[in-house]
Amino acid sequence: MGNRRRELTEGKMRAFCALFWMLSVDSFGILKGVFGNDSNKHLELGKLYMAQGQLQDALTHFHAALEIDSNNYLTLFRRATVFLALGRSKSALDDLNKVIELKPDFNSARIQKGIILVKLGRLEEAEIELKKVLQRDKSNEEAEKWYSQLGILQRQYQQARILHSDKEWVTAADLLTKIIDSCPWDTNLREMRIDCHLAMGETAKAITDLRATTKLISDNTESYLKLSKLHYLMGEGNESLNEVRECLKLDPEHKECFPHYKKVKKVVKVVNDLNSAASDERFTDCISLANKLLKVEPSNQNFYFQAEEKLCHCSLKEGDVKEAISHCTKALSFRSEPRILCDRAEAFILEGSLDEAQSDYSKALEIDENFQRAKDGIQRVQKLQKQAKKRDYYKILNVRRSATKKEILKAYRKAAQKWHPDNFQGESPEKKAAEKKFIDIAAAKEVLTDPEKRKKFDAGEDPLDPESQQGQGFNPFQQHHGFHRGHGGGPFSFKFHFN
Numbered sequence: 309m310g311n312r313r314r315e316l317t318e319g320k321m322r323a324f325c326a327l328f329w330m331l332s333v334d335s336f337g338i339l340k341g342v343f344g345n346d347s348n349k350h351l352e353l354g355k356l357y358m359a360q361g362q363l364q365d366a367l368t369h370f371h372a373a374l375e376i377d378s379n380n381y382l383t384l385f386r387r388a389t390v391f392l393a394l395g396r397s398k399s400a401l402d403d404l405n406k407v408i409e410l411k412p413d414f415n416s417a418r419i420q421k422g423i424i425l426v427k428l429g430r431l432e433e434a435e436i437e438l439k440k441v442l443q444r445d446k447s448n449e450e451a452e453k454w455y456s457q458l459g460i461l462q463r464q465y466q467q468a469r470i471l472h473s474d475k476e477w478v479t480a481a482d483l484l485t486k487i488i489d490s491c492p493w494d495t496n497l498r499e500m501r502i503d504c505h506l507a508m509g510e511t512a513k514a515i516t517d518l519r520a521t522t523k524l525i526s527d528n529t530e531s532y533l534k535l536s537k538l539h540y541l542m543g544e545g546n547e548s549l550n551e552v553r554e555c556l557k558l559d560p561e562h563k564e565c566f567p568h569y570k571k572v573k574k575v576v577k578v579v580n581d582l583n584s585a586a587s588d589e590r591f592t593d594c595i596s597l598a599n600k601l602l603k604v605e606p607s608n609q610n611f612y613f614q615a616e617e618k619l620c621h622c623s624l625k626e627g628d629v630k631e632a633i634s635h636c637t638k639a640l641s642f643r644s645e646p647r648i649l650c651d652r653a654e655a656f657i658l659e660g661s662l663d664e665a666q667s668d669y670s671k672a673l674e675i676d677e678n679f680q681r682a683k684d685g686i687q688r689v690q691k692l693q694k695q696a697k698k699r700d701y702y703k704i705l706n707v708r709r710s711a712t713k714k715e716i717l718k719a720y721r722k723a724a725q726k727w728h729p730d731n732f733q734g735e736s737p738e739k740k741a742a743e744k745k746f747i748d749i750a751a752a753k754e755v756l757t758d759p760e761k762r763k764k765f766d767a768g769e770d771p772l773d774p775e776s777q778q779g780q781g782f783n784p785f786q787q788h789h790g791f792h793r794g795h796g797g798g799p800f801s802f803k804f805h806f807n
């Protein structure tokens with residue numbers, strides 16, 4: 309905005325400087341040209357703005373000049389050039405037709421008209437125009453250059469129509485792309501290519517062509533509606549809403565756009581609320597909004613995916629492992645994305661399914677070899693697998709990895725009661741086994757009820773392992789009661805506190 313304003317001001321400054329330069333150095337004739345005749349004044353200003361690339365300002369002055377002197381073919385020709393530069397081919401064509409009417413031997417106007425007709429895909433008309441130029445001026449290189457392309461283009465155009473009606477989508481799309489290079493303003497070609505891309509499932513490409521057609525045809529409510537529907541199909545709610553609003557700007561009571569707008573608006577609200585809940589880590593809201601999305605839009609696959617993907621992530625964060633795995637799997641069956649694979653892998657870890665977790669992390673890395681979360685995840689799983697071969701404190705107490713402290717203490721009390729060495733008589737092998745088991749149970753309780761130690765253990769370290777913890781080994785007997793593990797049992801008489 310600011311830049312454009314500055315440009316405009318600079319442009320105007322330069323234009324006025326040029327005028328004053330003419331005033332100061334030039335003859336009376338030009339003075340009269342500038343101030344004596346309003347039409348010429350506007351023409352000169354228009355030319356100056358045009359030279360500066362200030363197309364809108366140039367247009368304003370050419371309009372003004374033509375209001376005073378509507379049959380000035382040179383001014384008309386200049387205005388046509390500006391229209392063309394602004395992409396307004398229809399207005400340019402109107403001006404050029406008037407120019408040719410006023411001055412039939414003005415070759416440049418016919419060549420311009422011919423080029424516009426080629427770009428519009430009106431090849432027969434272009435041929436007539438360019439032929440007229442070449443009849444008058446055989447060696448006109450520019451006319452020859454465009455004229456020589458017409459034969460091939462016409463043949464390709466016909467072939468494309470046939471391929472399109474034969475539903476040879478891929479071949480038709482390739483050929484259409486070649487023709488559109490030469491005829492970029494032809495809406496029929498675009499519409500055919502849209503059909504091809506939709507049939508090929510290339511929705512994004514269809515959208516690009518549709519957007520072009522909204523510019524090629526004015527008041528194109530149909531294209532806006534189609535665009536909105538395509539964005540909706542792709543699960544792009546905001547974009548869909550923007551396009552249907554464009555339709556309603558042109559026709560506020562459009563029969564199809566209005567009901568479509570109502571529906572899109574409702575869904576977009578839920579989607580946007582859902583996204584905010586997830587990014588604000590309001591996981592309960594996230595889960596209920598995702599379920600709401602499934603209810604208000606039960607049939608669109610892309611919104612279904614967005615809902616399932618959020619249910620996967622937010623259930624995981626809520627610690628609901630089973631729900632998380634189920635929703636992640638649904639989302640993944642629709643689209644395999646690294647972050648969803650990593651969410652499911654985390655859920656698998658919490659569930660104790662390390663192989664499945666590893667497999668998901670590997671798949672994530674197949675999709676994106678630099679996905680850091682998956683790289684870290686693989687390392688974590690490897691540590692956990694190594695650890696699983698050693699002591700697994702969760703297994704010892706027979707609790708889930710996501711168990712609460714309360715659940716852990718309960719499991720601990722149960723196991724400790726069952727395996728307390730006092731329950732076993734004499735020096736039997738059973739008593740020995742129970743002693744070992746009892747040590748493990750106490751160690752498990754020590755680690756899993758201490759948030760620091762549990763965190764270390766979850767990260768794949770054994771906080772009681774002297775190897776990984778530099779001599780902070782743990783032995784409840786040794787530490788508190790001078791009992792030496794592995795030395796064969798001495799008298800065993802301490803009271804264990806079930807806290």
Ligand SMILES: *[C@@H]1O[C@H](CO)[C@@H](O)[C@H](O)[C@H]1NC(C)=O
Pocket residue numbers: 546580
């Ligand atoms: C959609 O638009 C809303 C508000 O205009 C914005 O907050 C949100 O981030 C947008 N969503 C996407 C996916 O771009």
